[in-house]
Amino acid sequence: MxxxxxxxxxxxxxxxxxxxxxxxxxxxxxxxxxxxxxxxxxxxxxxxxxxxxxxxxxxxxxxxxxxxxxxxxxxxxxxxxxxxxxxxxxxxxxxxxxxxxxxxxxxxxxxxxxxxxxxxxxxxxxxAWWRCACGTANEWHVSQCSGCHLTRTAQPDKPTPCDCGCNPELGAYGEYDTTSSASRQHFVDTGRFLRHTDRTS
Ligand SMILES: [Zn+2]
Ligand SMILES: [Zn+2]
Known part of the structure; x- marks a missing residue:
């Protein structure tokens, strides 16, 4: 079989x-x-x-x-x-x-x-699709996310609260930096992208 x-x-x-x-x-x-x-x-x-x-x-x-x-x-x-x-x-x-x-x-x-x-x-x-923690949807057999470095089988369990000094308040659409690798990594670690203002401060 x-x-x-x-x-x-x-x-x-x-x-x-x-x-x-x-x-x-x-x-x-x-x-x-x-x-x-x-x-x-x-x-x-x-x-x-x-x-x-x-x-x-x-x-x-x-x-x-x-x-x-x-x-x-x-x-x-x-x-x-x-x-x-x-x-x-x-x-x-x-x-x-x-x-x-x-x-x-x-x-x-x-x-x-x-x-x-x-x-x-x-x-x-x-x-079928799987949705990565970064928000990208991938076809099931695509094991490495096309939007970040995570794989389907190595998804973070839960976002952990962040103590890096970023603003933890919920921001609005457009405030977040969704493209830089630092912000993407922050999302992978914490479940939240950095704001553009976090990046410059
Ligand atoms: Zn991803
Ligand atoms: Zn942070």
Whole structure:
């Protein structure tokens, strides 16, 4: 089974996280040449497909069980090596309820890496973003912030109060120096940019 660590990324794919429009994001592999505007085609491990099955079925049950699509996994009992067979189904319950079952079920076959392109045809997956302490939003797989020297995994826990002599009162838009490296470093350390007046005093 493929995990999401760097040495297990299939050639040509990028390990990232994707989302549709809610706060839920899922680990996935994407092919950077297979994008349609902001839409991407994610390839998921079986573990993530299980999570998607859980979340889509729970979402459908909560909102409209006959109006949503959901992922289902049908498994056989294990063979003599202990391996179950399985089929991943993408079921459009709206179609089933309103048109009939004939075209309501799509089998999602794994690719050669055992990864499942859930929602490849019509789910609007996009790459998730992470917001750095400096305020810059970066695509999930961009691990080093494009706006400062921090990385996604080394974000400061909490801004600490500053004793450098800067003005701790909340300033207004335009008062802060957001470009100099001294001010950016101050932001990283304290959660607050220096004012232009702090810099000159
Ligand atoms: Zn940053
Ligand atoms: Zn300060």
């Amino acid at each position: 493929i995990d999401q660590s760097a040495d297990a990324i299939p050639e040509g794919l990028i390990a990232t996280r994707v989302c549709i429009d809610g706060p839920d994001t899922y680990p996935a592999f994407i092919d950077p040449t297979e994008t349609f505007g902001s839409r991407v085609v994610p390839y998921f491990t079986l573990d993530t497909v299980r999570q998607l099955a859980h979340d889509t079925q729970a979402g459908a049950a909560k909102h409209d069980p006959r109006g949503a699509a959901a992922i289902h996994i049908v498994e056989t009992t294990p063979d003599r090596n202990g391996e179950p067979g399985r089929v991943v189904l993408h079921i459009d319950w709206w179609q089933e309820a309103n048109v009939g079952p004939e075209d309501a079920v799509l089998v999602v076959a794994p690719n050669e890496h055992g990864l499942y392109p859930i929602g490849r045809e019509n789910w609007h997956w996009s790459v």
